[in-house]
Amino acid sequence: MTALKLELRGITKRFGSLVANDHIDLTVEPGEIHCLLGENGAGKSTLMNVLYGLYEPTSGEIVVDGTPRTFRTAGDAIAAGIGMVHQHFMLVPVFTVAENVMLGHEETGALGWLDRRRARKKVLDLVAEYGLAVDPDATVEDLPVGLQQRVEILKALVRDAKVLILDEPTAVLTPQETEELFRVMRALRESGHSIVFITHKLKEVKAVADRITVIRRGKVVGSADPQASETELASLMVGRPVELVVHKEPARPGDVRFTLDKVTVLDDLGNVQVNDVSLDLREGEILCIAGVQGNGQTELTEAILGLRKPAAGKIALDNKDLTALNPRRTLDSGVGFVPEDRQHDGIVGEFSVAENLVLDLVTREPFGGGIAIKPKQVRENARQRVAEFDIRTQSIDSPAGTLSGGNQQKVVVAREMSRPLRLFIASQPTRGVDVGAMEFIHQRIVAERDLGTPVVIVSTELDEVVALADRIAVMYRGRIVGVVPPTATREQLGLLMAGVDDPALLAEAGGGKALDTRFGVGPARTDGPDLAKSDGAPADRAGTDQTDRTSTDGEEGPA
Structure with missing residues (x-):
């Protein structure tokens, strides 16, 4: 040749x-x-x-x-x-x-x-x-x-x-x-x-x-x-200069706050996309759902938010049944949600930055009530959030669609994290953002966990999953094939992402060490890394700073 x-x-x-x-x-x-x-x-x-x-x-x-x-x-x-x-x-x-x-x-x-x-x-x-x-x-x-x-x-x-x-x-x-x-x-x-x-x-x-x-x-x-x-x-x-690690202390999880009980979700053609999934999430912990894109993660988050009604099973937050609620009532229940596609589902590009920062808040005080919106309060909120979340924009009146991808994502994150939350869900939270914006978003997610909020992160980026997670649930073809600690090797996670859950193969991929694929399932544990000991002290863990070198899988726009 x-x-x-x-x-x-x-x-x-x-x-x-x-x-x-x-x-x-x-x-x-x-x-x-x-x-x-x-x-x-x-x-x-x-x-x-x-x-x-x-x-x-x-x-x-x-x-x-x-x-x-x-x-x-x-x-x-x-x-x-x-x-x-x-x-x-x-x-x-x-x-x-x-x-x-x-x-x-x-x-x-x-x-x-x-x-x-x-x-x-x-x-x-x-x-x-x-x-x-x-x-x-x-x-x-x-x-x-x-x-x-x-x-x-x-x-x-x-x-x-x-x-x-x-x-x-x-x-x-x-x-x-x-x-x-x-x-x-x-x-x-x-x-x-x-x-x-x-x-x-x-x-x-x-x-x-x-x-x-x-x-x-x-x-x-x-x-x-x-x-x-x-x-x-x-x-x-x-x-x-960019910080390439996520700094976080070991989690101190409390009571179970959020549960999925045998949830099954169908797509628009009636095909099963989420198959009999059961998970629980405690206050003050981050559960990351890992897997190759297209294995049911999108449909699962849509079901949690109320965009898609489950065919079977129950979704509950603080013992309140969310299964039949629409998105408005789900958000009003204290759920913050960052969608995987910010341009289609997270912002209205023609609306201003200020308006996008209150998209799901305009029906309540202090931004509105009845049919009236209060422009002064909306603008003051925007000035505060732009400063707090380092949103790079020429003006709070600029259309959100003119911002870079990373700054659009910051708008969505700022809106969802700027109110009291009982559950925070972020799907592909750093997709299409640069390394600097990623660093900031990760810091805010960890801070939300440390406030006691249960956090669900859905990500296809393994480095992001390992850096943020206190527990990792791996999805394959609509099922949870394992719930594992963030200390699992990338080889073990890769096998699970491919649907391989054979204990011998997982142990081999972990250098001979067996992998518990039901990590943290059931009553609050006191023996695992990242979980609280019975005396309230954090569990011993080697290295609480985990390397994070993630980003997304595609470029934003023609540039």
Whole structure:
């Protein structure tokens, strides 16, 4: 295979007045893994969409092996030897692996019929060459996410891609699937392929990158090698020193305050998404629900809030039945809720920052009563919350939709945490926010726990889960497959996230130490880490500062 050298020279991309990429220079050498690191919204994906022909640059040029090239479509980029695996896969679920790989690049026989045998052989040859281990006859919808990603890589390789762009490739993978992806990436590098690896996860950068380029606000702000510390890389990303740990004392949980009892939830088509889930939550503790996206977490939180009525089971807070309540009455019961999609469910983009900070409070004092809203109190509340939560906005009258993703999230968090709470639920609390905003949001969540509020965090980011949790419940295909302590290894959590609950395999993944998959279930315990001793003193625990290097799995908007 002939390797390619890829150069981006002065690439600028504007969307109206927004400069998403600002005179970016980038060189990808043959046979290297080049990491493009930056916060969400920094412009990484926009730049790669320019390279792949999905966007036309406002100015600048793309040079392949010393020759300037113009890519007006993805087909132009593919013809030049550039392939891309998007964060959201472009696969036909009901087709087989071989059919997906050949789609748009069909093999035909003498009479024009599709030659499935030849397509299948090409897949098998690539599987053998790069160790991708996927069955060409398997139907894609039956494959786990990690194998679907391999199909996307095969699609690029069968088109002779010599430069492969991977856009946030680990966002939906378990730790084991991530390690397997890294093995495949290294094998591709050894064969002469170049890989552009787009991510915001510092740990992964250090694990697999040969060179690192950091983008901030659409500009290249520096480069580094994998030996750079995570603190140095985070500072380059954000532009200031960042604390990469969550500081929290051991939990002192009290009485059980919130319970899910055999809850089953269906989707709009009548399919079971949450299957007979039972959990309890005590005051003053954080229960994190972990799992790969799409295993029932969304439907579970919708049922708790009253957006979706359970098909069976009971939801109770302080012995009050919430099961049949609508969202308004649930919120009025003292539930604070941060939804996973802030733009659709958390804010009204056209409303001002001040108005968004009281969206679910305008029917009560001091902000309103009856049909009247009190503008003076709404504005005073906004000034206080903007200062307290460090919301970066030109004005409290600015539309919330004009704020950055991180500041939109702060608006939602500020609104939900600025009233007395009996339960706080946050789904993907730091999705799409930068490292600095993440640090702040984590501090506020821990502070809420320390006030005695029971907290439920739903997150697909393992580092976030381990950093915040006092207990971890792992969901797989709608069921809770284990409730484990935050001291569980990432390998153990990864197995549970894949539905593996075999005690022997879990012990092996924990270095021979057995894992209690019913941690903290039942009466208040006095023997586990993070839980209070019977004499009221905190339980002994090695290291209460837990490393947190999380962020989200996608960029905000075109920038």
